[in-house]
Amino acid sequence: MNPELSPRLAFRDGVQVLPEGPVTQVRHAMAAFRLRGVPPALRAALHRLVGERVACDPELDRLCARLSPLVTSFLVDAQERPVLSVERLTRTATFAPAPLAAGTRVRLSRFAMSRLHQGELVLESPLSMVRLRWHSDEGWRFMAGLSAGRAASGLSDAFLHAAGLLELDTGSGFREPDVLRQWEFHDLLFHSRSRLGRHGEPFGATYPFRGEIPPRPAVKGPPAGPVVELPAPDLDAVSERDPAFTDVLEQRHSIREYGQRPLRADQVAEFLYRVARVRSLSAAEGLPYQASSRPYPSGGACYDLELYPLVERCDGLAPGIYHYDPLGHRLTGVEAGPADLARILGDARSAAGLARSPDVMFVITSRFQRLSWKYRGLAYAATLKNVGVLYQTMYLVATAMGLAPCALGSGDSDLSARVLGLDPLEESAVGEFMLGSRPS
Ligand SMILES: Cc1cc2nc3c(=O)[nH]c(=O)nc-3n(C[C@H](O)[C@H](O)[C@H](O)COP(=O)(O)O)c2cc1C
Incomplete structure (x- = not known):
């Protein structure tokens, strides 16, 4: 995968940022937030997150972590073209990619699944509350080595891991915890999708x-x-x-x-x-x-x-x-x-x-x-x-x-x-x- 990938954040479609005196409201059908005392520069960044992919800094990152369900995370290439994006599915979804230690081996989780969603190929897992999309064919080629397991590489793997799509080998082989070993893929998917709380699909x-x-x-x-x-x-x-x-x-x-x-x-x-x-x-x-x-x-x-x-x-x-x-x-x-x-x-x-x-x-x-x-x-x-x-x-x-x-x-x-x-x-x-x- 192209090593020059950079993380970006943007609000999901339909988010509105409404300044109201000392309160900044961030509104969406999924969740609404009232933020007090947002400094002008940060407030401007919030406005830019509507419709723009914005580079992260620690302050904006912290604020976006609070607004997590309304935020979509991207990896973009050197020309600012999106390579992959991660959308939160629920109000409680969090997504916090962290670099994987050098030498860690990674493999595709047996709970990872790829399917057509609203006309686009997406990756999901009943273990996470996010949906990942590759924006180019290169991404799908990048996935190919993951069935056998390979050394972790860069931000893309950090994103895949945070999206619940990877298993890690931390030295003693790929081994799921016992509670997970006892779940079959179809059972966990059925359980997570036929109850409220772990997906954002129309329900009831x-x-x-x-x-x-x-x-x-x-x-x-x-x-x-x-x-x-x-x-x-x-x-x-x-x-x-x-x-x-x-x-x-x-x-x-x-x-x-x-x-x-x-x-x-x-x-x-x-x-x-x-x-x-x-x-x-x-x-x-x-x-x-x-x-x-x-x-x-x-x-x-x-x-x-x-x-x-x-x-x-x-x-x-x-x-x-x-x-x-x-x-x-x-x-x-x-x-x-x-x-x-x-x-x-x-x-x-x-x-x-x-x-x-x-x-x-x-x-x-x-x-x-x-x-x-x-x-x-x-x-x-x-x-x-x-x-x-x-x-x-x-x-x-x-x-x-x-x-x-x-x-x-x-x-x-x-x-x-x-x-x-x-x-x-x-x-x-x-x-x-x-x-x-x-x-x-
Ligand atoms: C959903 C369900 C599936 C069951 N499947 C089987 C089965 O495949 N074979 C069988 O011999 N008994 C089956 N049983 C009966 C249970 O083994 C039985 O209800 C259980 O051992 C408790 O015993 P009891 O019904 O005599 O109180 C099933 C019961 C339920 C409710």
Whole structure:
């Protein structure tokens, strides 16, 4: 990298500097500061930071450290052309590059990622709250040696390191701290981007597609296929015979063995009715989409989850794959070969260490766009939380009914999407739950 690089600072786009008597206000949608007693020369430098890249001096550096979220750091070449820039992503982001000791070896962090952001290639890491941009191809070439590790060189590496993109070898090899070693790249990225605080992206119920793409319906239309009407249980009779709530909670546990006698169709019907039926459809007040009410809760009352019972052994229900219509409380047979059913159940057996398949396994899919139509940043995290509350509802109802429940943590979403005839970008499996008769 060109050794003649110099650091520069500038305010990010949209910053205003407003002198007001003894107070200087530095304002932006992201953060606002009121500074007292700024000497005239420093105040002039603050004005220049709007739209100009300014050379640093210790006094301006100190002030800019206070204004950190509003400042973009640059490295420029001898002709004042920007080589790289670092933008802060949050109000709490700091960026303080310091020279790396001579002889330090550096390597690209396994959490570094490059992606297209607003049409530009950027580098980010869930370990930092800044975004780095190379302004020339030379920068990307400079990155090439970093996968294997090399001696640190100059200000560019100091900037990459302060941006959380490098690992250092301080003498005993490249070694991440134990807490970091136990994070996978995708988990840390997902965690940092699906909560507030570590990014500046639009977040929450922002309805990004309102007026552009219609919302998905509250209830998925059942697929074409043979329909099996399910009996609705009498809830008064159910509450007469149910154990007390505390007994259900205290007795709930996972059971991975099944009784001699198979599960019955009326038990499957009661289980589905008590867990997942639509209690009512509502044009909920103030919501620009149709919501529904069901026994388990769901973020935004969106109810993105669908249930597909895979029946292996059930009195009154033919083995096969079904879709549950929670509004009509009925099943529709999905055309699939016995080998497909066997493969999905085989995965479930190995996930739970079972010698024998459960009587019924529910593949739980999400209709992802139901949530992403409304939410930015947290849609998929909300799906997984919805799976959690559905699991618990299934556990509790199964326990109350004296059945054998067990949740599963993994399944092959691609396989089930293929078997169920789904476009995996639109709907695919996010959970699996096994149910059977209880051994006596
Ligand atoms: C999200 C989640 C994933 C799970 N995944 C599996 C699994 O893949 N295999 C399995 O045998 N049990 C699985 N279980 C069941 C747990 O092992 C079980 O809940 C835990 O050991 C506590 O035991 P208990 O349910 O009997 O109280 C899972 C449970 C949950 C909530």
